Amino acid sequence: MVARVQVPSSAARGEVIAVRIAIQHPMETGFRYDLRGIRVSKNVINNLVCRYNGTEIFRAEMGSGIAANPSLQFYTVASESGELQFEWVDDRGVRGEERVQLTVRG
Amino acid sequence: MLRPCTLRLCVLLLALFAAGAALASDLTRARSGIEYASGNIRSMQADDFANPGMLWVTRGEKLWNNPGGSSGKSCAGCHRDAASSMKGVATRYPLKDRVTGRLFNLEARINQCRETRQGAEPYRYETDELLGLTAYVAHQSRGMPLQVRVNDDNKMHYERGKAIYYRRQGQMNLACTHCHERNAGRRLLSETISEGHGNAYPIYRLEWQSAGSLQRRLRSCYFGVRAGLPEFVSEELLDLEFFLAQRAAGLLIETPGVRR
Amino acid sequence: MITRRTFLQWMAGLWALAAGAARAQPEIVNDLRPLIAELTGGVAVNPGRVRVETPRLADNGHSVPMKLLVESPMTAADHVLSITLLSPRNPRPLMARFVLGPRAGRAEILTRVRLNGTQAVLAIAQLSDGTFWSGSAEVEVTESACLDAG
Numbered sequence: 001m002v003a004r005v006q007v008p009s010s011a012a013r014g015e016v017i018a019v020r021i022a023i024q025h026p027m028e029t030g031f032r033y034d035l036r037g038i039r040v041s042k043n044v045i046n047n048l049v050c051r052y053n054g055t056e057i058f059r060a061e062m063g064s065g066i067a068a069n070p071s072l073q074f075y076t077v078a079s080e081s082g083e084l085q086f087e088w089v090d091d092r093g094v095r096g097e098e099r100v101q102l103t104v105r106g
Numbered sequence: 107m108l109r110p111c112t113l114r115l116c117v118l119l120l121a122l123f124a125a126g127a128a129l130a131s132d133l134t135r136a137r138s139g140i141e142y143a144s145g146n147i148r149s150m151q152a153d154d155f156a157n158p159g160m161l162w163v164t165r166g167e168k169l170w171n172n173p174g175g176s177s178g179k180s181c182a183g184c185h186r187d188a189a190s191s192m193k194g195v196a197t198r199y200p201l202k203d204r205v206t207g208r209l210f211n212l213e214a215r216i217n218q219c220r221e222t223r224q225g226a227e228p229y230r231y232e233t234d235e236l237l238g239l240t241a242y243v244a245h246q247s248r249g250m251p252l253q254v255r256v257n258d259d260n261k262m263h264y265e266r267g268k269a270i271y272y273r274r275q276g277q278m279n280l281a282c283t284h285c286h287e288r289n290a291g292r293r294l295l296s297e298t299i300s301e302g303h304g305n306a307y308p309i310y311r312l313e314w315q316s317a318g319s320l321q322r323r324l325r326s327c328y329f330g331v332r333a334g335l336p337e338f339v340s341e342e343l344l345d346l347e348f349f350l351a352q353r354a355a356g357l358l359i360e361t362p363g364v365r366r
Numbered sequence: 367m368i369t370r371r372t373f374l375q376w377m378a379g380l381w382a383l384a385a386g387a388a389r390a391q392p393e394i395v396n397d398l399r400p401l402i403a404e405l406t407g408g409v410a411v412n413p414g415r416v417r418v419e420t421p422r423l424a425d426n427g428h429s430v431p432m433k434l435l436v437e438s439p440m441t442a443a444d445h446v447l448s449i450t451l452l453s454p455r456n457p458r459p460l461m462a463r464f465v466l467g468p469r470a471g472r473a474e475i476l477t478r479v480r481l482n483g484t485q486a487v488l489a490i491a492q493l494s495d496g497t498f499w500s501g502s503a504e505v506e507v508t509e510s511a512c513l514d515a516g
Contacts, residue, residue, distance in 0.1 A: 002165045006155050016471030024161040024234075026315065029458060029480070057469045065453055065461030067429040067478035069158040069313035074464070077471040108480035146421050147430055296423075297510040311419075366425040 001096040005086060010103040011078035014084045019050065019058070021086055022071040029064040045070060050075035052079055052102075055080045067092060134202040138357050139300035139365060142291065151306075159241060159310035161361025162234065166242025169235060175226025181239075184223065192246035196359055197253050200348045201259040209263050209344045212240050213319060232339040237317045242310045244361035251358055252266040252305055254351040267349025270342060276333030297366065302327075303354040304347065306363020315365060320347060395457040398452050398488065405450055405490060406498045416449070416491045416501030427481045427507040434464070436473035436491045436499065444474040447492045455485035468494075481507050 004019040023045065030042025042064060052059040057076045076084075081104045093095045140148060148295035150156050170181045170188055185191040200211040204216075210218070216239050226342075229236035256264045271282045285294070293299070307320040316323035321343050325335045336342040367403070392421040402411060419433040436446045445468045451461040464475050492501065 002161050002168070004155065004161060004164055006269060020155050022158065022161060024158075024165070027480075029457075041440075044377060054468070057442055057467065059465035061465070063458050063461055063465040065298060065451065065456050065480050067480050069161060069310075071158070071478055073476035074470040075467075077468050079469070085382070092487055144421075144425050147425055150431070312429045315428050363490075 001088075003086070003098045005084075005098045005100045007084060007100050007102050009105050010105055011079075013078060013104050013106040015078045016027070016075050017078050017102075018073055019076055019084065020073045020097070021048075021050075021072070022069065023088065024069050025061075025090065026067055027064060027068045027070060028083075031064075045090045048072070048086065048088040050074070050076075051085045052076060052086075053080065054085075073082060078102065080104055108353060118139045123189070135356055136289075136303060136354055136357055137301055137302055138305055138360065140306065140363065141363065142298045142300040143162070143364055147312075147364055148365055154263065156365055157310065157362060159308070159317055159364060162241040162308065163245045163362055164239045165234060165236050165238035166240070166245075169239050175220065175223045175224035177223065181219070183365075188242065192243045194247055194250055195243040196247040197250050199243065200254065200263075201350055202263070204330065209260070209341075209348060211246060211344060211347050213321075214339065214344075216240060216243065231270060231319060232322055237308050237319065240319065241348055241362050243316065244359060247297075247359045248361055251356050252343050252354050253295060253350055254348070256352060260348070263345050264352060266341075267345040269346070270346050271353075276331035280331045282327070296342035299351040301353075302350070303357055303358040305354050306365070308361060309363035311365050317362065320350075321327075343357050367457055372497050375464060394455050394482065396452075396456070397485055398454060398459060401452060401459055402483070402490065404477075406492075409496070409498055411490055411498040413499045414502050415499040416489050418487055418489050418501050418503035420487070420503045420505050422504070423506045423508070427483065429478045430481050430505060432477055432487070434473075434475045434478050434489050434496070436493075438473045438491075438493065440468060440471055440473055442465075442468045445470070445494050449473070449475065450492075451479070451488065452488040453481070453485060454488070456506070457483045462489075481505055482508050493516045 002024040004022045005065055008017050012015045024046050026043070027045065028040055028043040029039070032040045044064050044066070048062065049059040051057055058074045060072060062070065082102060084100050084102055086097050086098045142152060143151075154160050167188075173183070173294045174179045181188070198213055199215070200209055202208070203210045208214075213236055214233065216236065220226040221228055229239070282302060285299050289299050290301045291298065304320040307323070308317050309323070310317045311323070321338050322341055324346060325338075328335050396487055415437045417435040419435070420430060423428040434451070436449060438444065438446045440446065446466045448465045450463045453459050453461050461479060462477070464487050466473055473491070481487070482506065484507050486502045488500060488502045491499045
């Protein structure tokens with residue numbers, strides 16, 4: 001799955017920073033019919049977790065009520081330099097992962 | 107000496123006249139669809155992160171660097187860094203290919219490169235791969251004005267495209283001009299009709315919940331007036347794309363655009 | 367003996383019933399109360415402290431930008447544990463649940479949602495002190511003018 005992640009290039013220690021992730025995924029509702037008239041089965045990213053140097057800082061349990069190609073912005077306190085790791089899975093069990101480095105000054 | 111109230115009235119009339127004149131002159135220049143869009147769509151397009159079309163640009167970037175076909179070469183293998191080699195390329199499309207004599211849009215050029223130089227299968231329309239690469243290439247010309255020139259060589263495509271544009275068709279018996287020229291800026295149910303330019307394509311359309319090509323959007327318009335849909339890459343759609351590029355001359359490329 | 371008053375009340379009731387049935391569309395109306403009760407374990411939800419920011423008129427129900435904010439110091443002692451998004455009109459009333467914590471620094475989430483028609487989306491925040499707070503926003507969702515071939 002193609003995904004884009006964005007965090008500030010660097011942050012001051014203790015600063016509250018915005019963390020953004022966008023993933024290409026149809027978030028198929030299960031209510032749609034294809035051009036043959038056959039119902040397309042539900043398939044959404046149901047769980048997304050963000051870990052900051054291994055500790056979970058954010059979790060999103062999502063359903064078909066979240067728009068296709070989901071975009072999420074949340075916040076975290078820049079406590080130390082390190083890695084933000086994102087992991088997600090959809091109803092079919094397909095997993096995705098992204099990592100981004102965060103530099104914390106001071 | 108004018109009385110104060112008369113003076114005020116004169117100033118007011120002058121201001122209204124100036125505003126009217128400004129608006130009138132505004133109507134003579136082409137305006138991108140983004141100018142007719144809501145504030146939310148505009149901010150979504152302006153923010154590279156919130157813009158879902160950028161997911162396809164990212165995909166295109168990955169594909170650009172992937173070796174493909176029997177050649178084992180990637181796009182980067184010949185074209186190196188897209189930011190420099192592809193800069194300005196999208197502003198010149200569609201164009202008449204000198205070798206084959208056929209009208210090429212960007213998608214056709216990418217597929218021709220794949221077939222003849224990479225020894226790879228052409229990508230089908232509306233696949234993530236073709237959308238990704240087209241978006242990535244066009245994105246390198248973002249902010250640059252469209253400059254497709256009509257000359258003796260390609261003039262017939264322009265004339266054919268123009269004839270299609272002004273031709274009534276479908277159950278509703280409407281031509282493109284009826285909405286996009288005569289009623290641009292006015293509302294159709296809850297939506298504002300734009301001038302129908304293709305300067306932002308491929309776009310992310312909220313209605314599609316996905317990115318899509320100009321040809322997909324044109325086919326949707328045919329559906330809108332209940333006309334038979336021309337095939338992807340048909341002569342009809344290519345000629346129409348060519349005419350549209352002329353109509354949009356000077357408009358800045360916005361790829362990836364966001365539309366409702 | 368049936369009084370004229372009672373008779374008239376019956377007639378009014380019947381009329382409302384008939385009118386309601388005549389107006390009945392295949393529209394979804396979710397009773398969120400059992401879902402909320404399950405969420406809070408029966409604890410009452412206080413309206414307030416939660417803000418749902420969204421355009422008043424959606425461009426398209428497929429993708430509506432939404433911001434959820436909860437007034438909270440977000441300290442170890444006092445923070446938001448989770449925010450749950452509920453819909454009175456979507457086929458699935460539970461839209462999403464976001465799990466936060468003191469490391470969030472700010473109880474604010476931005477995303478895009480799908481809305482099945484005009485409705486007031488409800489957000490319920492669970493705080494670390496065991497209380498629940500709610501906020502909502504009404505969004506107008508209209509039919510697309512040019513229905514696409516796809």
